[in-house]
Amino acid sequence: MLTLIPYHKTYAADVAKLCHLSIHDIDPRLYSTAEKSAWSFAPRSANHWQRRLSNSKAWLMLTSDSVDGAETVCGMINVETRFNSRGYIDSLYVAPEHQRKGIAKQLYSTLEFWAREQQIDELTVDASKVSKAFFEAQGFKLRHRSYQEKRGVVIMGYYMYKPL
Template sequence: MYSVIPYRAAYAQSVSQLFHDAIHAIDEAQYSLADKSAWSAKPRSAYHWHRRMIRSKAWLVIDTRSMHDGLPVCSGFINIEMGFHSRGYIDSLYVHPEYQGKGVAKILYQALELWSREQGYKELSVDASRLSKPLFLSYGFNVNHRSYQEKLGQVIMGYLMSKSLG
């Protein structure tokens, strides 16, 4: 059924499309069409996503029951930054709309937290969207403060959250 695998270059285009599809599936009561279009106007190149993913530690959840372009379907992805200043920052957590509510985000988060603990990370942080805030609260994160990102002239509100691993 579902398997967690490390990110692979062969999935770069799938990750790009998944990100775009997940953004545009968000209910407009959460984020307006203008917000979503600024967040992801169109899928970015596979090259963009490949570079982003290899500069971090990233995992995919694949659905081994379904194939696309000769690969099991990527149903979600997560990545964490490892740089000195951004160490432990969760850069992305996205689940394809068809797989939302099926435990994919939990599988991804558990893989990330286990790896982070094994690496000796003391804290995790994330800029969570309105949509993902309850998910991160359920994993023991606390809200530090609201956060704002400007994308293509749209100000998109979220929450800077953190969790101690100590």
């Protein structure tokens, strides 16, 4: 069973694991081992994710174990709310075993609905090679290629936008 909830700090450690595992599961034809290690050398601390997500608007998708009912984070998305970066989608991750099941779309739809309620006029994202097609399917357009340096490795992506 899946449940979409607003981010809560009790899930920060789960988010850290989710993001790290999702990055390292990327097909090596898209990003090399060196690029993935630079992107996420090890899971960031729960404290890192708590600070990062508490300064934005974030949602989590939880899945419940059918046997004991334990909930784990299988997806997350967040959008910046501060003036200079308002409407910037900072992160979207789905656990490898839950990909291609509509979780990213549910998370994104929730974010877009919220953004429209907040009268945000444009969403932007630095999409990865993995997520570019997803964001195009949601109506995003390419503004330009983007490059981020992490641990001395340049990782290519796509800066995209969607007027609301």
